[in-house]
Amino acid sequence: MNAEIKELTLGTSLPVVLPGLGTAGFQWFFTVSNPDCVEVVRYNYAIETMRMEAGNSLDVVFMIHSKAPGQTTILFEQKRIWEKHNPPLNTKQLDITVVNH
Structure with a gap:
């Protein structure tokens, strides 16, 4: 997996x-390797702003807020909570550096 x-x-x-x-x-x-560096929050946008047809799923949006200088890795995994032993359907890894400018 490429980060x-x-x-x-x-x-x-x-x-x-x-x-x-x-x-x-x-x-x-998601898991965050260094939670002192960033906070990850699921972003709830207004449903009225989205055009959604029956049966379609909306994208999921997370906001990553920088909290302190440093480095962290965030791993997102898309899975069904009840399928504990199956690998995730999708993954996304972010390697983040927070800098103090």
Whole structure:
């Protein structure tokens, strides 16, 4: 898996848009190697702003907020919570450096 390398300035945020498959029971989970560096929050945007047809899943958006200078890795995994032994359907890894400019 290739990681995306990102640099954030202290006090800024980065949106991460991931494909949603909620209608099929898949959810995105994440782990942060250095939680002192960043905070990851699921972003809830207004449903009215999205055009959604029945049966389609909305993209999932997470906001990464920089908290302190340093480095961290965030691993996102899309899986069904009840399928504990199956590998994730999709993954995305971000290697992030927070700098104090």
